Structures are given as C-alpha cells and as structure tokens.
Amino acid sequence: MSERKNEPEFRRVRSAPTPPGSRGGTPPARDPLPLPDPTVRRKRWALLFAGSMSVVVLLASGTAWAITGWMSGQLNRFDVFGGLVDRPDAGPKGALDFLVIGSDSREGVSPEDQSGLGVGHIGGERSDTMMLVHLNNDRDEITVVGIPRDSWVDIPGHGENKINAAYAFGGPQLTVQTVETLTRVRIDHYVEVDFTGFVDVVDALDGIEVCLPEPIDDPKAQLDMDAGTHQVDGAEALAFARTRKTAGGDLDRIDRQQQVLSALLDKALGSDTLSDPRRLSAFLDHALGSVTVDEGLDTRTINQLANRLSDIGLDDVSFTQVPLDDTAYWTPRGDVAVTWNRRAADRLFAQIAADKPITDPEQAAGRGETADPGDAPGDLRPGDIRVQIFNGTGTPGQGNRARAEFTGAGFQVPAAAQDWSSADVPTTLVRHAPQRKRAAELVADAVPDARLQEDSTLGAEVQVVVGFTYTGLDAPQGAAAAEPTPEPSAGERSRVRTSTARDNVCGD
Known part of the structure; x- marks a missing residue:
C-alpha cells in the first residue's frame, strides 16, 4: 500500500541460542530437557500452550532457567515501542498490559498448506485477531478483552478505517499506537502469533474440544460442523476460530476464539503431552518460530512471570469484549463495520489502566x-x-x-x-x-x-x-x-x- 512508504520496515529479528545441552545447534539425542516433577511442570507449562493466541504463551513458559532461556531464544523479536510518542502513563506498579495479535500472514506457508488450512491466498498481513490482556499486580488474575477487527476507529496518520488496517499500514508499531490512542492503556508488551503457530499448538496437545449451539457451514474455511461437541485438530480449530459464517459475524468469532483459548488452557492443565521431554523440545523448536514479541520480553522477564503465574487456573482467566454501539455501521466507503460505545468502553479501559477488576454488573450483584x-x-x-x-x-x-x-x-x-x-x-x-x-x-x-x-x-x-x-x-x-x-x-x-x-x- 502507498501509505507504507514512509513507515519503518517491519522486520522480525530471530535470536538463535541452542537448546539446553547442545553446543552445535542440534538437539542432543537423549533427554535434552532437565525437567522437575511432572505435576509442577504441567502447571507451569500449561499457560505457554494455552496462550498461543494470548499472552499466556509466555507467562508459564519455563521451570528451569536453561529451558526458559532456550525458549526465549526461539522467539522472533521486533522493536515495537521505539519511536512511539504521546503514550499513556504507565499503570500501577506491577500490573502489565499485553497487546496480543493473531496475524493472518501467509508468509512461509505453501500454497498447498494455505488451501489445506482454508486460509486463502491473500497477500500482505493484517491483524486477524486482537486482544488486550491485563495481568493484575497480584499476578493472580488475567483479563482478556476482545477487540473486534472490524472496529471503525481513527488510525493515527491514516484517518478512519477498520482497526485491523493499522497492522497493514504500519505493522506492530502503528497497531500499538492505535490501541493506546483509543484505550489510553499503556501497552507494556506485544505478542503476535501466525496461522502455523496456532495450528502447531493445538496439534501438540492432540486437539481440543469445542462446542457449537448451532451448525456452521463455511466452504471457504473448509468447516462443516453440526451443533454439539466436537474434538478438533489444529486446522479445524483454526477454521472454527476464524469463520464468520454465523449470525453474529465477527462478534460470534470473538466468542469462539475465547472458547478455543479456554479449551487450550483446560487441555494443557490436564495433559500428559507436556511431560515428554523429546516431544516438548521438538514442539518448542518448531512452534515458537511463529511467535513475535517485543524486545523487552526477554529471558529474565519471561522467567519472572513464569514463577509468579505458575498457579493460574481456569477460574483466574476472564474474558470480555469492547462494549459496542452499532454492530452494523455503514462506513463512508460502503462496507459494514462496528462502532464502540465510547462511554462504556472508556469506563472499561479506565478500570484496566487503574488495575481494577472488570466485573459483570450481575455477577457483582x-x-x-x-x-x-x-x-x-x-x-x-x-x-x-x-x-x-x-x-x-x-x-x-x-x-x-x-x-x-x-x-x-x-x-x-x-x-x-x-x-x-x-x-x-x-x-x-x-x-x-x-x-x-x-x-x-x-x-x-x-x-x-x-x-x-x-x-x-x-x-x-x-x-x-x-x-x-x-x-x-x-x-x-x-x-x-x-x-x-x-x-x-x-x-x-x-x-x-x-x-x-x-x-x-x-x-x-
């Protein structure tokens, strides 16, 4: 796009340490990972897998410094925050806010795999999924706010457009700038996962269970599901999370994505997959190459978060969506978008910025x-x-x-x-x-x-x-x-x- 000519080039920098116990870059033949008791290990690694589409991919990422350091080195890194100005004030000490992006990039995915995954052959990159993830100061609660990709907003320097266009115009930096301008929540870290990373995470757990209140038939996504409960593999989970062929469109999709995240967390907490050192090593080496993070999310930060969040469970992770005003807004260029209820959204994000719990009014009552x-x-x-x-x-x-x-x-x-x-x-x-x-x-x-x-x-x-x-x-x-x-x-x-x-x- 012509708007990108003046934007800094979006390049991922891949650090490249070797797995623990290997000096030549090739994983050792026997037991490469020194792991503690399986029960402790499952709890601490659980959030790594459950968060492949959420910041949880990094929060319980290791139980030993060597493992965490190796995992950290497998991640792609990008200078997300360099050059950003007029940023919101930092939140209360100890609280952290992550912007989590699911990218629809087809880079590195063969035409055959694109067809197999039902993701099409569209060039370029957009933010297919966007979430603001808040970790409270006490590190005992995680709040995930779904941001509809079709939100009609003002993108700095580019005027009004759907919020996912910010990524296409200026990559992670402009996306962070747009979200900070809209929410007045300072983003501390950035996490991005692409198609292949998501599929790998689900397959590493031998699939997940999802539920449908009504059938979905989406030939484009190669998804044909009856109402009821289904066991799905990575490709099917991706189609389930991405399809918009229901009455609620993008809003239903956010609900399904939150269901997928919950299913991943549930499966990871009770899975024996994580206790196999060889399988774990091979998976991390392959899957984490599909994850991009900011440069500040280094080994030390990941290790600290892992130690603090090892006891997080299903009841400690909450989901919500940005409050909306119009779900069928007709844009000036002739397509349909959604608009935020500014008063309610401002109240929601003010609570997050102040590290206050987000509570459903009926739950509070x-x-x-x-x-x-x-x-x-x-x-x-x-x-x-x-x-x-x-x-x-x-x-x-x-x-x-x-x-x-x-x-x-x-x-x-x-x-x-x-x-x-x-x-x-x-x-x-x-x-x-x-x-x-x-x-x-x-x-x-x-x-x-x-x-x-x-x-x-x-x-x-x-x-x-x-x-x-x-x-x-x-x-x-x-x-x-x-x-x-x-x-x-x-x-x-x-x-x-x-x-x-x-x-x-x-x-x-």
Whole structure:
C-alpha cells in the first residue's frame, strides 16, 4: 500500500541460542530437557500452550532457567515501542498490559498448506485477531478483552478505517499506537502469533474440544460442523476460530476464539503431552518460530512471570469484549463495520489502566457488592438474566440445543453448554443463589416441569441442568418477559459482560 512508504520496515529479528545441552545447534539425542516433577511442570507449562493466541504463551513458559532461556531464544523479536510518542502513563506498579495479535500472514506457508488450512491466498498481513490482556499486580488474575477487527476507529496518520488496517499500514508499531490512542492503556508488551503457530499448538496437545449451539457451514474455511461437541485438530480449530459464517459475524468469532483459548488452557492443565521431554523440545523448536514479541520480553522477564503465574487456573482467566454501539455501521466507503460505545468502553479501559477488576454488573450483584436493578419488582426480563446450561442427560448435543433455545428466547447464554457431574438427571433443575430467586422463577416458568434448587455458593448466574423431562421452552410468563430480544439493544451491547475460562469450556 502507498501509505507504507514512509513507515519503518517491519522486520522480525530471530535470536538463535541452542537448546539446553547442545553446543552445535542440534538437539542432543537423549533427554535434552532437565525437567522437575511432572505435576509442577504441567502447571507451569500449561499457560505457554494455552496462550498461543494470548499472552499466556509466555507467562508459564519455563521451570528451569536453561529451558526458559532456550525458549526465549526461539522467539522472533521486533522493536515495537521505539519511536512511539504521546503514550499513556504507565499503570500501577506491577500490573502489565499485553497487546496480543493473531496475524493472518501467509508468509512461509505453501500454497498447498494455505488451501489445506482454508486460509486463502491473500497477500500482505493484517491483524486477524486482537486482544488486550491485563495481568493484575497480584499476578493472580488475567483479563482478556476482545477487540473486534472490524472496529471503525481513527488510525493515527491514516484517518478512519477498520482497526485491523493499522497492522497493514504500519505493522506492530502503528497497531500499538492505535490501541493506546483509543484505550489510553499503556501497552507494556506485544505478542503476535501466525496461522502455523496456532495450528502447531493445538496439534501438540492432540486437539481440543469445542462446542457449537448451532451448525456452521463455511466452504471457504473448509468447516462443516453440526451443533454439539466436537474434538478438533489444529486446522479445524483454526477454521472454527476464524469463520464468520454465523449470525453474529465477527462478534460470534470473538466468542469462539475465547472458547478455543479456554479449551487450550483446560487441555494443557490436564495433559500428559507436556511431560515428554523429546516431544516438548521438538514442539518448542518448531512452534515458537511463529511467535513475535517485543524486545523487552526477554529471558529474565519471561522467567519472572513464569514463577509468579505458575498457579493460574481456569477460574483466574476472564474474558470480555469492547462494549459496542452499532454492530452494523455503514462506513463512508460502503462496507459494514462496528462502532464502540465510547462511554462504556472508556469506563472499561479506565478500570484496566487503574488495575481494577472488570466485573459483570450481575455477577457483582450476586456477591452483594451492589444493588441489582434486574431484581426490581415488575422489571425483570429474559435479557436481564444470565444463564449457564448443563447437560444432565448424557445425550450428545442436548445441552447446546437447549442453549440455542434459551438464546432465541432472549436470555443471556454467553458460554457453551457443559456436561453436568452426572448423566441421569430426571427433571430439569433451575439452580440459583438466594438473591436470584426471582430470576430463577422466570427461567423455571419457561421450562415445563422444571424444579428450583437454591445454592448459596452461586453468584448472579442461573444454572439450568437439562434433565430427561426437558422438551423445550414455553414463552416466559408475564408481560414484562414476553418479548424475546434476538437483537441486543444499544444498552445491552454497551454492558461489560465477563466469563471465565471455566465458563467457556464444554465440560469436564
């Protein structure tokens, strides 16, 4: 593009230390990695794999200095922050913010592999996925904010465009500058993963499990999936994460990407793949060449983060999206984009910049932190109620079919259906916290023969455990609840909704 003539050349610099125990650059024939106890090792390496599309690729990256140093040397590095001006102030001491990019670069991918992966043959590079990842000061929580690639924003020096064009115009530097200008959050580190790196990570874990509430047929991405739970390999996971052939387009895609990240983390935490030294060494040597980071993310920094984040689990990783104002904005050049709800987005990013937790208003209400306006008499609607579906029958796909019906009736069902702890639930259960009884009653009214079950350990989310008596939904009772809301209102889109990695996995 002509706009790139005055931009600095985007070059990745590959450092090249050898694996531990090898002086000539060739991995030794026997046991190249001195590893500690497998249980400890799995926990600390888990986030490396789970974060191939997230900063977690670097956070639990080693248990011994030699391993971490070798891994660090396999990464490509780029001077991301050199020359940036008018940057936001640094956040509270100890907190860190990463910009994570999934690049759609086809560089180094043969035409045959491009066809096999269903990624097409488009030249150039764009940011196919964009996430802001926040690590709190205490290093016990990670928040991932999905930024829609079709966000219509002002790109410094280039005017209004979709945010993914920033990468095409000026690589990582302009992308960081654009995000910092929009969010006023100072980016501390940069992580970029391309197609092949993502596929390698999934395949290294022998695939992951994903869930679909409705079928997807995308011939271009070579993806044809029925509703239900699927075991997918790296190529299928890439297609699942990239397709836009659903009603919500790019916004649904962000949800699926967050599900994939959660599945990767879940699989890595419980996988024996990480205990095989030879397999681990070969994988790191191959896969990490697809990861680019800023020059400041050196061996010492990675090692410190690894030690501090070794106990992070599924409940400690939260996901959300930028609050939106218009999901079908017609741009001046004649294509469709999305626009942010500036007031809600500014509030979200101000909390991140101040290292404050991002909380769903209903989740906060469930813990008694604030009054819950949704529980006001006569003012409760399906769109005010967040539901988690569990399959208690063992029938494949039953949970996701129920999820689709609840979503169609206007309830909030952000996470994929999960399997219940048993597969012999006779009657559908509607489980709720004491302070969410009215919400649970509205849900139960819509499910014939459902039984209420109070649980003081629950928060604002109402749980539906589908039993053998489940036959579908009736229209919610009461005038205030009768109208389904298939298309979110501007107010709904502007709310900050969160889910944990545990919420997003298909089941245990």
